């Protein structure tokens with residue numbers, strides 16, 4: 001019999017170690033625990049017990065998610081793990097049930113996560129709401145165009161000097177693009193511990209003297225000297241171009257790899273030979289679960305088009321099931337005949353604008369009862385900006 005309950009503070013470290021073991025990592029060291037522990041929120045860390053022993057764990061942190069036209073309170077789900085000798089006994093299912101109930105009780109219309117495997121979370125109603133890409137550039141062959149934005153200064157800091165500055169710079173870069181989320185001090189502290197002291201931080205200062213972008217990067221010397229860019233956020237194109245110019249100018253480096261970059265990163269537009277910016281991976285980024293479908297849909301704006309009536313199926317949270325009339329003037333429950341039908345995970349893929357309804361129709365993920373509604377749904381859900389999270393948690 002599996003029993004799931006919220007853990008006491010004294011149990012957080014056991015939860016953390018169980019999660020690390022599940023990810024094939026060793027338990028946290030005593031000296032590292034204080035940096036990682038700040039993200040654990042009392043009441044938001046769940047444990048599943050089998051015969052009184054901790055068998056699995058899942059946590060969430062309190063955050064918000066930028067959606068088209070606004071922001072919505074969101075539970076950021078992480079730390080999910082089940083002991084290797086207790087897997088496939090529905091421990092995760094029990095944890096997900098307790099966690100999503102808790103998210104709903106807190107009035108958060110949305111839960112979100114990054115998935116270790118793409119096969120796990122759709123059954124619980126999560127859909128891929130944004131994607132990111134990896135880019136690789138042979139440094140010696142990269143030349144910036146004369147007309148690429150230029151300006152300001154870049155300085156290099158270590159974590160000690162950068163950590164106090166980064167939360168404010170991140171905030172200044174804006175949390176407006178759909179998919180963006182907040183980063184509090186505990187997040188930065190945990191990220192510093194996760195990435196380690198091999199990293200340096202390049203900070204861009206604009207011509208007005210204000211820091212307006214940063215890149216966390218890690219040079220590695222092996223057969224090839226590789227510079228991994230783990231995290232980069234900028235307020236504008238000048239800061240981004242100048243940081244890339246700096247990163248691609250570091251002496252002795254053979255290859256620069258940009259991880260978790262937005263699909264519409266303009267980097268190749270700034271190069272004389274755009275093929276030098278090779279996109280070597282496109283992967284799922286943020287998975288979104290509409291926990292309260294009506295509230296989540298109402299939190300975003302929709303484009304100009306005729307309203308459509310969409311029937312949503314939701315096996316895991318069945319009171320979301322039903323028809324919704326979605327229009328530029330708002331969203332309401334509806335008793336009208338549905339024109340389109342989909343499950344809640346597919347709605348998650350539409351939510352931030354990563355996918356259009358027509359693409360999901362082509363993929364066979366939508367039942368079409370009125371074909372005229374497809375083009376309207378495309379116009380309603382379309383967004384100006386490509387969604388991107390870019391914040392690991």
Ligand SMILES: CC(=O)SCCNC(=O)CCNC(=O)[C@H](O)C(C)(C)COP(=O)(O)OP(=O)(O)OC[C@H]1O[C@@H](n2cnc3c(N)ncnc32)[C@H](O)[C@@H]1OP(=O)(O)O
Pocket residue numbers: 022023056077078079080081082083086087088089090091092093094113114115116117119120123
């Ligand atoms: C947000 C994050 O933290 S992502 C990190 C997730 N954690 C990991 O990847 C660590 C390693 N893996 C694990 O700890 C576990 O295997 C977990 C957490 C992924 C799954 O836990 P389990 O207790 O085995 O899952 P549970 O038995 O509840 O399975 C629920 C369903 O998911 C399926 N499932 C579970 N894990 C997987 C998987 N890795 N791949 C495919 N299907 C899976 C099960 O088959 C089951 O399907 P069903 O409902 O159709 O019967």
